[in-house]
Amino acid sequence: MDHTTHSPMQLNILGAGCASCVGKIEKAINSVQGVDSAEMNFADRTVLVTGKASAELIIKAVESAGYNATQIQAESAEDAMNEKEQADLQHYKSLLRHTFIALSVGIPLMIYGLFIGEMTVSTLSEQVVWGLVGVMTLAIMLISGRHFYIGAWKSFLNHNANMDTLIALGTGTAWVYSMLIVAFPQLFPEMARHVYFEATAMIIGLINLGLALEVKARGKTSEAIKRLIGLQAKTARVIRDGKDLDIDIAHVLLNDHVRVRPGEKIPVDGVVIEGNSTIDESMLTGEPMPVEKVLGDDVVTGTLNKSGSIIFKATRVGKDTALARIISMVKRAQNSKPPIGRLADVIAAYFVPAIMIIAIVSAMVWFNFGPEPSSVFAIVSATTVLIIACPCALGLATPMSVMVGVGKAAESGVLIRNGEALQTASKITAMILDKTGTITEGKPQVTDIILVNADSEEQVLALSAGIESHSEHPLAQAIVESAHARGIDAINTEHFTAISGKGVEAEVDGQILLFGNKKLMQDKHIDIGLHEAKAQILAEEAKTPMYLALAGKLLAIIAVSDPIKPDSIEAIARLKRSGIKVIMLTGDNKATAAAVAKKVGIDDFFAEVMPEDKANKVAELQQQNEVVGMTGDGINDAPALALADVGFAIGTGTDVAIESADITLMRGSLHGLADAIAISKATLRNIKQNLFGAFIYNVAGIPLAAGVLFPVFGILLNPVIAGAAMAFSSLTVVSNANRLRLFKAKEH
């Protein structure tokens, strides 16, 4: 059976400058096999295609006609969300309707049975009356409980057993037993002629009510996604053929020039090509301060343009924008399960058939050893076991908490990749922090130049900028920028070589120029002699001293300092307060590392670590049975991030390594790290509460329903009570998960 539907496809057409192109394009598309019709709208350069042909074939046909085409993703995330909300609302209303119908019969019957008369069948008139009630109950089963019975039957045919199976069996057993009494009362002893139509109607009503309330509560768990989707602008002002056009963001193309005025949202990702402004990126990064954007800077979808008017070139559109990728990642993570949920999954897989067996065994025990009327006790206990044992709460316990926890984290600018990362983050015992760019700003500045054999600071900067202009290292950029700021031209150097973890080497007029740390000087036999003490003093001031040598002679020492981020100290204290061992890792020299570590309150640090050794440090800690978190900028720390139990990539704004790390911190602040760990701990606590609630409920509920308390206390659970308890168990789990939404990371 083919259930695939072929909804119309919309394409953007590029390069169609004249009205006569319309016929040509339509003809090209219509020639594709499987296309039923193609209609082009020349005004907005789109074409609507119906039929079964694939988008690729249609685009190829357009291209062969001399134009370009891209498929428009017809359904925006917001539309999809709205559709889902509408569907949920309709489902909620229909469940409430079913509840009302079932309870309007069940409640009066229950009141009658409790306070007014006996629900027994002995006389012909009672047979007629209860027969009519039985037919009415059957109608309720078919109207309000239809979905349970169809689901149960279909599952049965597929060798599956689920929640529907238990409800169908429980209510079905109660009804069939009651109808047998109505039809053949003489077959049962007098005291066993009790009917249970009220139980059937009440159970169907209560379970529908429970499902309705669950649908309502579930809606709240996706608030975070709704907020992220809400950041998206609906239209964009693109400049085409010199004119400003307001178009739907779905129609914005790569390289389109987009104009954004003050107070407007950035509609797609891009690079500023005209004007400057400040942009509030707090909705994505959590950074409160607006960021200044000038020519060449990146702008991100969903952020708010504050002060100036800018024009930017679209670099990522549609589902490729940073915001769309974040939404899709959060959605994926929300639906993933942490390892803690696997036990519940395994149990759920065997649960329902096991409960059916328990119900039968329970009925057999009552039938053979129970008091009279033993058949009634057998039916009641089997029905109650079936009804109370629904595994919904068990199945919901983990996903609901993960959904809220991951969403909550996203709101704080923390992107969690999956449930496993969420769980492991809560167990971290040791956190390794890379120094540059993680604890510090990652924007070093030249602070001192100590001349040794050089003539002037200008000469030193010209040479050092000449050699460092070839390097990508942040310290190198500081040197080049310092020279540039003082108007000094870099001297041309040749044969540049980077010596990993030590420095750089090049040639100037045939002479060897070296720039790097003490190790480099020692390797190249440069005498740094007494000047090492000066370097040591600089290092103790948390500066990084570097030596410049030409033709075997030390010319100067240049110190560079990378300012510590303003909130690093507080965030590290938060991590330590939560019992995590914080360790700093840096390629910098020991004295500088010690000074920075002391300033930020870190006791353990590893200095002069080569980039390739970072992963070894992670492994070392893991061998000491530590659960290791590694935080870095996601590029040179990649091996260590991958090896760590949880890799945290610090990505500020647009440069997020969304897909690469276990957890991505959208803002530069280490508070994001402490928030991520606090949220993961809170989520795991919530999952455990849910699992405990669900397990205890089944562990205690099933024996109670089977009647273990009866021999001593004479207590046997009423199936209606079991129905109510079951209906509200999953609601309890969903509500507890929703409690996570109130969690505030910073207060902990």
Add this chain to the structure above:
Amino acid sequence: MLINLLCIALIGFIIWWFWLYKPSNETKVDASTSILVKDGVYSPARIKIAANTPTEITFLRQDKSGCSATVLLPDLEISQDLALDKPTTIALPALEKGEYPFHCQMQMYKGVLIVE
């Protein structure tokens, strides 16, 4: 006695039907195959696909229940929202031979991909 025998037979049937029996209603995936999500089940629930070949499977959800809204393939780390009354296609990477179960969030809907 008869009741007891019936009960034991019923237990035997449950064990065989739900745990031991391997249903054979498998469907080989081709370009037009889709899985209907309706009334508490995936139909078909057992899908046969070729090993080492990327494949696409399409789900058409016609069930309003919240549980059916997401399909999970835990072994492949795939979790996909299914829109109501609209086909949702999932691209599967080339897979090694084996069985890959898929299910909804609460494991009420269950199916298996058989890669041969």
